[in-house]
Amino acid sequence: MSVIARNRVRVRGVADGRPMVFAHGFGCAQEMWRLVAPAFAVDHRVVLFDHVGSGRSDLSAYDPGKYGSLDGYAADVVEICRELALDDVVFVGHSVSAMIGVLAAARAPGLFGALVMVGPSPRYVDDDGYTGGFSREDVAALLESLDSNHVGWSAAMAPVVMGSPDRPELTAELTDSFCRTDPDVARQFARVTFLSDNRADLPGVRVPTLVLQCRADAIAPEVVGRYVHAQVAGSVFTLLTATGHCPHLSAPEETTAAIRDFLG
């Protein structure tokens, strides 16, 4: 199984441009970047991919052991970069992928030239002297409620997982399939996302880093973004006017501009 097919890696833009790898967060897939990535394709080599278990990645490659922690995902990122022989990579990670980028950079020192963290959080659960935005009960409740959206999905997902090219009517019905995931995979990805604690990894980041923070982000509140900024020496903190957790969808121009500003 090639890495390219496993992670549905797609490369766009200028072949000899500086490589930019866009990593989606928990929930959807690489399509999340479609309002931002094209803006960089004019002068960058843009790499998009799906995490294994998300979007249209190869589900058969999903190994609960490997993906039981963010390290498994970070290993894939490094593998993709090596497969494409990338160098001086700008890694743009949304949400949980911001931490996957931190781990990947630690795994392959020298491979990455910059990190762009969109709505990062090193730990969602509050801890002594740390605000993550969620109490233990909150996270337990959210993991529980995410499951309820999977009940209806499991039945609908079955043909997609099994592959039914001879039933095109399913394709229409499943237009939002890129945000759908196998329920078991989604459950574990949610657990790994919301139960990881990567605070100790932040001081190890040695590459120029941009923290992009939205206002009124219910998932990664501003206090968390500022924490990340404080922990990563020399990082740049940009507070967007955009609200919510997905500025690359809700405010693509502002997001693009902020990243361009940072990259210079």
Added chain:
Amino acid sequence: MGEQRRPDRREGPAGLRRLLEEDPADLYENAPCGYFSALPDGQVVKANRTFCEWTGRPLGELLGVRFQELLSIGGRVFYETHLAPLLRMQGMVREAALDVVRADGSLLPCLLNAVEVRDADGAPLLVRATAFEATSRRRYERALLAAQRAAAESEVRARTLQEVVSEVSAATSARDVAEVIVRRSREAVRASGAALWLATERRGTARPEPSVPPIQLVAADGIPSDLLEAMESAALGGAELVRDGGVHVVPLGAGLRAVWPGLAAAMADTGQEALVVVPVDADSRHLGALVLLLGVVGDSGLIDLTPPGERGTLARADADLLATVGRQAGQALERVRLHEETVRHAERSAFLLDAARLMASAGDVGQTAERLAELAVPRLGDVCVVDLTGEHGTSRHAARHGDPARQPLLDELGDRNLSHLAASHPAVQAVELGRTVWIRQVTDDWLAEITADARHLEVGRALELVDMVCVPLVADGRILGVLTLGSDRRRGPLTAADVEVAEQLALQLSQVVEKGQRLELETRTSHTLQANLLPPAPPPVAGLAAAVRYLPASRGADVGGDFYDVVPLPGDQVALAVGDVVGHDVTAAAVMGQLRSVYRALLADRPPPSAVIDRLQAGWSLLSLQRMATALFATLDPGSGRLRVASAGHLAPLLVTRGGAELLDVRPSRMLGAPPAPGPAVEWAGVLSRGATLVLYTDGLVESRDADLDRGLTALLDVAARSGTADPDELCDRLLAELAGGVRADDVALLAITRRP
């Protein structure tokens, strides 16, 4: 019903039309679903009355609030991670399951459909959404989900059990079984650690039971070493930890702190909140315990959502699962134990058979002890020592170590044999008590007590013995010695079966030693007797040179009745005799002695050789001699060389001259003790020329197991003819060297007499 009119039949079209002429505003406000519109960032800008009523919030309170803020925590995350992206990307969302928080804090389960209204350039302007109450559906879904989870968990338990069964069935040792049980049970109940202890069997001791309960850690997983040590010492200090029945959850509380403060502290240090003790039983026999720790799971890497203080609980189904796993473990351990016992039994049988073969082919006792000790290590133990008691006290006959590197230690102990050992030494005790002494868990204090000096103690420590067993060698109530077997730390304790084998070995060895000692005594007695019965050396006789040889048979216990005699008679004559009493024992030797005495008494009358035979034959019954004998009697006159020879069933004498060798044609009469012949014995008479040698011999010289007499006589003539010597000593040596060989079945008596030239 029949009386009632059905208005819709007649009024239907008009009424229906009227009903359908609805006020759009009323339709919006009082629709059977909640409606609202929001800006792209979620700010509610319009909502119908239904939605306001359902949520319990007046319109004024809703306007300006972002919709996602009305959602439960899970809904908010779902909105950000799924709903908002989908609206942006595909313009609509169907049937998103969300919980809206009502004004009173209760939840309104909804299914939400939404569309994004865009401008000509595709930029988002507005989100329009309908919310359907889905309380029943959600309840149904929750029930379904709960059932699915219960089924999944039950399937996981069933699979755990299946895996345990299949994996332990492949296990061939207690350690393998324990490792499977520990790993699988830990996974099954998400325990932070697990370990399995087994009771070790200890029976039949000569010392009082050690105060510590005999348990042994067989496998552990996920437990830091400090905590494991605390658990072990707690288990050692309180046997009920492993002996209690049923699955027990022991929370880290006042009770635990009071009984095992060390364990409680170690648990608190590592964030553990409870111990689960699962009995490992087989057929109601208690074999040991599986102990799991509940608390902070150190190796998953993810945050544990269970608040501290609530991790030490075990679901009923998990407790049942563990109880079943414990029983499976017990059965598997029992099966493995039986298997191991069968293998060990076969090994012991093979060992005892080898030992029996060795002892059947045994040479002398010392050699047997040495070979037996070599056989015993390392098959039966690491150290095997054989001490034997003899006429001069006790001495060490063999001391072997299975590890050649440690053999010098035993060699050093060699001179510290029984007579030098402390009275408390188990070997001494075994001899004194006349029974097996089994020392288990050799301690340093004990070593100090039984050793003779500092170096002895040092060597004892270096041997690292954990167990020792001393078995006395007993036959007919006599202590013959002691067999000592030891096992060191690397092998572990001896088992009851090992001790049993040592006892059987000691029994076999006792028989060999007893038989050997008896044979040695008999042999020594017979040979002493024979040596005393034979004249030490022939007296010098003028004109003659004589040489005699006596060689006992090779087999130690056999004694011959062979004799020779050279007696100068009054006058010039010399009487010569060689004889062979039937049998190879003390009786034969005794008969020979008597026969020689009687013969000497007869010589006083200077009878001719034939007369000696006749008189012995005649008086045989009066002598009460119990054995028959062959004999050759001769008289020789050294001056003239005149020689007379008579034979009582004996082999013909050999004449060796310069020219060659020949057998004298002496006609033998009947054996002494046989019914007397009808006529007198016939005598051969001739002259022994100067330089010639007469050789008298017994059949041991010419007869052997694998060669007949004729061939032996031919060989005798051949060797004698080739010898070319006139020296009787030299001739004797030559004949014995070439004819008697190294291994003799029979004694040899040889008498050579040369007439000086």
